[in-house]
Amino acid sequence: MRNKDTLKQEIMDAFHFRHATKEFDPDKQIPDEDFRFILETGRLSPSSFGFEPWRFVVVQNPELREKIKQASWGAFSKLPAASHFVIFLARTKVDTIYNSDYLQDHLKNVSHFPEEILEKFLSKVEEFQRDDFKLLDGERPLYDWASKQTYVALANMMTAAAQIGIDSCPIEGFNIEKMNQLLDEEGLLEDGHFGISVMAAFGYRTQDPRPKTRRPFDDVVKWV
Amino acid sequence: MRNKDTLKQEIMDAFHFRHATKEFDPDKQIPDEDFRFILETGRLSPSSFGFEPWRFVVVQNPELREKIKQASWGAFSKLPAASHFVIFLARTKVDTIYNSDYLQDHLKNVSHFPEEILEKFLSKVEEFQRDDFKLLDGERPLYDWASKQTYVALANMMTAAAQIGIDSCPIEGFNIEKMNQLLDEEGLLEDGHFGISVMAAFGYRTQDPRPKTRRPFDDVVKWV
Numbered sequence: 269m270r271n272k273d274t275l276k277q278e279i280m281d282a283f284h285f286r287h288a289t290k291e292f293d294p295d296k297q298i299p300d301e302d303f304r305f306i307l308e309t310g311r312l313s314p315s316s317f318g319f320e321p322w323r324f325v326v327v328q329n330p331e332l333r334e335k336i337k338q339a340s341w342g343a344f345s346k347l348p349a350a351s352h353f354v355i356f357l358a359r360t361k362v363d364t365i366y367n368s369d370y371l372q373d374h375l376k377n378v379s380h381f382p383e384e385i386l387e388k389f390l391s392k393v394e395e396f397q398r399d400d401f402k403l404l405d406g407e408r409p410l411y412d413w414a415s416k417q418t419y420v421a422l423a424n425m426m427t428a429a430a431q432i433g434i435d436s437c438p439i440e441g442f443n444i445e446k447m448n449q450l451l452d453e454e455g456l457l458e459d460g461h462f463g464i465s466v467m468a469a470f471g472y473r474t475q476d477p478r479p480k481t482r483r484p485f486d487d488v489v490k491w492v
Numbered sequence: 493m494r495n496k497d498t499l500k501q502e503i504m505d506a507f508h509f510r511h512a513t514k515e516f517d518p519d520k521q522i523p524d525e526d527f528r529f530i531l532e533t534g535r536l537s538p539s540s541f542g543f544e545p546w547r548f549v550v551v552q553n554p555e556l557r558e559k560i561k562q563a564s565w566g567a568f569s570k571l572p573a574a575s576h577f578v579i580f581l582a583r584t585k586v587d588t589i590y591n592s593d594y595l596q597d598h599l600k601n602v603s604h605f606p607e608e609i610l611e612k613f614l615s616k617v618e619e620f621q622r623d624d625f626k627l628l629d630g631e632r633p634l635y636d637w638a639s640k641q642t643y644v645a646l647a648n649m650m651t652a653a654a655q656i657g658i659d660s661c662p663i664e665g666f667n668i669e670k671m672n673q674l675l676d677e678e679g680l681l682e683d684g685h686f687g688i689s690v691m692a693a694f695g696y697r698t699q700d701p702r703p704k705t706r707r708p709f710d711d712v713v714k715w716v
Binding site for chain 2: 272275276279280283284286288302305307308309310311312313314316318320322323324325326327328329332374378379380396399400401402408409412413415416417419420421422423424426427428431432438440441442443444445454456480481482483485488489490491492
């Protein structure tokens with residue numbers, strides 16, 4: 269392990285390097301192994317109860333990129349120039365509700381939960397969803413809860429990218445209904461098991477950003 | 493800049509090192525400068541439109557820690573042993589709706605938006621909130637949208653911690669209403685401007701975790 273102060277400084281440098289990149293260089297491609305590394309940081313991200321309620325769709329097809337460009341004001345200036353373009357999907361209620369087939373399968377075959385505690389665990393999840401976070405009041409809260417988890421993956425992917433000198437731009441600039449309709453037509457939502465959460469473009473900047481602005485430390489952090 | 497492959501490997505190592513730590517060593521304290529570094533990665537995190545709709549409350553007071561321990565099943569086994577304990581607050585509708593005083597002030601005095609484009613920008617935000625993400629249908633969607641941003645800060649703080657050998661555990665195991673009531677009584681919600689989003693404990697593990705489980709790469713990542 270290198271000197272900790274050097275390491276912390278390098279990480280800080282990455283946080284200052286990262287910015288919502290306005291315009292990407294169309295002539296620069298992220299090497300495959302670097303983008304796979306970025307995706308890996310998303311895949312290894314934590315999620316509530318370890319449910320991994322996400323999918324990362326990497327859109328490289330020019331025709332689909334053009335459709336997304338036209339459907340999303342946030343993506344408009346980033347496509348087609350961005351080297352890689354990711355749509356973060358979140359799993360919908362059919363998969364994330366406590367008694368879903370997806371969760372049963374995931375806990376058994378991915379998380380390797382012992383059979384004898386599975387039922388007890390899922391009743392804890394039910395209590396959490398019903399009473400603690402009140403996620404079962406309508407469709408939206410449960411979906412937004414899954415969506416929150418995708419922001420963890422998004423954050424890790426953007427930061428990891430910055431640490432190896434790759435730029436990114438997170439994108440919420442789209443109409444959710446329209447984008448879901450487009451993605452559904454393209455067969456990417458698996459018959460309603462997924463919906464769009466957020467998007468991100470990755471590549472290399474063409475110009476330096478404005479200086480970063482943030483609220484002062486003592487406004488954002490409170491000690492009690 | 494060091495060799496990129498080494499750097500990528502070190503970051504991957506941090507992702508494997510990080511796990512939802514079950515039990516913290518009560519005898520080990522995170523050095524102040526390390527915890528400030530972790531908080532800085534949260535403060536420098538990106539957020540939608542740059543609104544920074546968050547506050548990080550570091551709870552070190554033993555009496556308040558005990559109250560949180562009793563009110564949160566997720567925090568129960570982490571307190572009082574965790575070195576540092578953070579409550580991520582999200583700003584409520586009164587601050588995050590497009591025409592709020594907070595946003596006006598934030599854009600002028602923090603983001604340094606030129607006066608002449610402020611109105612146009614805020615009408616774009618209104619359109620986004622009303623039509624694109626449909627955040628104005630009830631109280632909850634707008635709040636969950638702010639909450640999503642706090643998960644970006646949470647992710648960055650946990651990953652940065654892991655990169656310098658510090659453990660963490662994200663915590664959603666609490667009743668939102670009860671925790672908000674407790675935090676309100678403690679005067680931490682600024683008369684309804686904030687609500688609880690998520691929590692995290694930081695410190696040092698007492699034992700090695702179970703092997704990490706994740707869905708296979710090709711299940712989580714799709715290329716089109």
